[in-house]
Amino acid sequence: MIDSRILVGLVAMLIALSSVVYVGINEADRQAEFKRAFAGRQVETGASLFGEFCAPCHSIKGEGIPGRAPALNTAEFFGNRTKELGYQGSIESYIKLTVASGRPAQSTSGPWAENMPTWSVDYGGPMRNDQIDAVTAYVMSWGNKFEEGVEFEAAPLDCDTSEECGELLFQSMGCVGCHMINGEGGGVGPDLTNVYTEKGEDHIRQSILLPNAVIADGYQPDVMPKNFGERLTDQNIDEIIAYFASVSR
């Protein structure tokens, strides 16, 4: 027979435990509630920041202004922009990064009158990081109405293998005008015959998307067009890389 003192002890312990569990559950509720309220306030703050700082170029609902800044409130932007750029992160991180650091490098290539400014205090801009988070949350709130993963087809190329498609792109996009491969092509930019073996895939991808990030020895910046990121899909860039790999020794 169990000693009644042990029983009382056990019961007391159970009661104590259950109240700990109860507080725990309640705390989780309270935190979820707090998070919801915080997210709501954050989007509101973001909306007013957007009206003040971003609307002059992107317009108040983010539809963009021709010649000034691109639309952000579109299915294309939410479904396809990061893929188009070959950017590996989420659309949210892309927005945050672009807002924080701006686009100081794309000034001359785009159809835009002025650059996307740099906003984060970390880069000498006027916004604190919690404000960047808020404005990002506001832009992200537009994305909810678009379906995830909308696909946009690249223009079809008449080719079968990736290497073949890459070779066609190399010609049709005008790369061949500036770059030589196996003795054919222009000499404005470096010979790319062995670029795959010598510098690797990541370097090639970066050179196409951000030509000024690293300048090849002995060459000038601002010569290679900076808008291939807008004209080539991620798949196109893979195909060009496959072509480089196939000719490289």
Ligand code: HEC
């Ligand atoms: C002076 C005009 C101007 C202001 C103000 C401005 N932008 Fe931009 N923004 C641009 C331009 C121009 C581009 C395109 C840059 C490029 O692609 O080279 C751009 C690009 C972007 C992009 C990337 C779009 C894409 O398709 O890749 C995002 C996101 C963005 N802006 C968000 C913002 C936010 C948020 C604010 C306010 C904090 C803001 N912008 C304020 C001009 C502006």
Ligand code: HEC
């Ligand atoms: C108007 C001339 C021009 C065109 C067109 C051009 N490039 Fe370039 N490219 C250059 C110049 C100049 C450099 C060297 C400066 C630099 O690194 O940005 C370069 C650098 C590169 C590099 C880095 C080479 C290295 O050794 O680091 C790659 C890869 C490249 N281009 C690929 C391409 C591809 C692919 C295309 C077509 C989609 C293309 N380029 C179109 C001029 C051009």
